[in-house]
Amino acid sequence: MEMHSPPKAVELKNVAVKFGNFTAIENVNLTVEDGEFVAVVGPTGCGKSTILNLVTGLLPAAAGEVGIFGKTLSGLNSESGYMLQQEALLPWKTALDNVGLGMVFQGHSIAAARERAAPWMAKVGLKGFEHRYIHQLSGGQRKRVAMAQTLIMAPKIVLMDEPFSALDVHTRRLMHRILLKLWQEERRSLIFITHDLEEAIALADRVVVMSAGPAARIVGEVRITLPRPRDVSTLATTDEFLSLYRQLWSLLGAEVEKSYRNQDVQIEPLQEAAETVEA
Structure with a gap:
């Protein structure tokens, strides 16, 4: 065979x-x-x-x-999912909402996107930072948000x-x-x-x-x-x-x-x- x-x-x-x-x-x-x-x-x-x-x-x-x-x-x-050299994060949204952004673009509700994004914040070591805005995060933290934003879409x-x-x-x-x-x-x-x-x-x-x-x-x-x-x-x-x-x-x-x-x-x-x- x-x-x-x-x-x-x-x-x-x-x-x-x-x-x-x-x-x-x-x-x-x-x-x-x-x-x-x-x-x-x-x-x-x-x-x-x-x-x-x-x-x-x-x-x-x-x-x-x-x-x-x-x-x-x-x-x-x-x-494919693409993580750019310069992270594509929206400054008027929280870290949690940035992680779930792709799901919203796909038609999911904001509530569903947040529910899915919360475990990813923990996976990248940012539990407790969900409601911070991008300017309140360090460079490394922003990279972790961008990584979660990419990987959440599987x-x-x-x-x-x-x-x-x-x-x-x-x-x-x-x-x-x-x-x-x-x-x-x-x-x-x-x-x-x-x-x-x-x-x-x-x-x-x-x-x-x-x-x-x-x-x-x-x-x-x-x-x-x-x-x-x-x-x-x-x-x-x-x-x-x-x-x-x-x-x-x-x-x-x-x-x-x-x-x-x-x-x-x-x-x-x-x-x-x-x-x-x-x-």
Whole structure:
């Protein structure tokens, strides 16, 4: 009897995106399994966010095909939830009402949305903050509201575009712990864009490296073999973590240098970055 493998949550086949005469990405091939956590890293401006916009259906491919659970994507992707780098929170609504906003947009009553949102406030560590407004929350608290706002809709594919980049290192680690806990509960497929290799290694099952743009492509990937559940506060001191960092930097370092050259920026060779993390 012939066995069929389950469809990929996301499958990009020879995808290109162009803006007029400018080619942002070209010949991109990427698969994400159902329940897999994939981080995407690359130089600034290489098209990492473009990949998320393709998967949501916000941006059409100029060439190639975008597949979602075995079906070609046309129009918006109803299976995805998108957490932006800048949280999309309404300042005139409370934290609780911001978390339930998507349900209201879907036609649920405000009362029903609040009832559904309350447990999510507790899940992200904000029980007792339900009736605070956005200006009354810290940066990390606002990120937790935005995360709950995304996950409450139970998307099968979660997309995150450098969601923690503006946070200090201690708050970021807290966010990492919360995200991993919530992800491990339901194992949604997750694509996480970041410029931080340590963050990518701490969170992901697999890290994909993109080349410098224009016409950026995927130049390699590293499977993260660290066991789960992970203690993100101690991972960076282990030999296995350092080995994974070196593997990734061997792919990424040359592309970062190339990106600077493309911008005509004079720099010293970047090999010391891999040495710094070991110090």
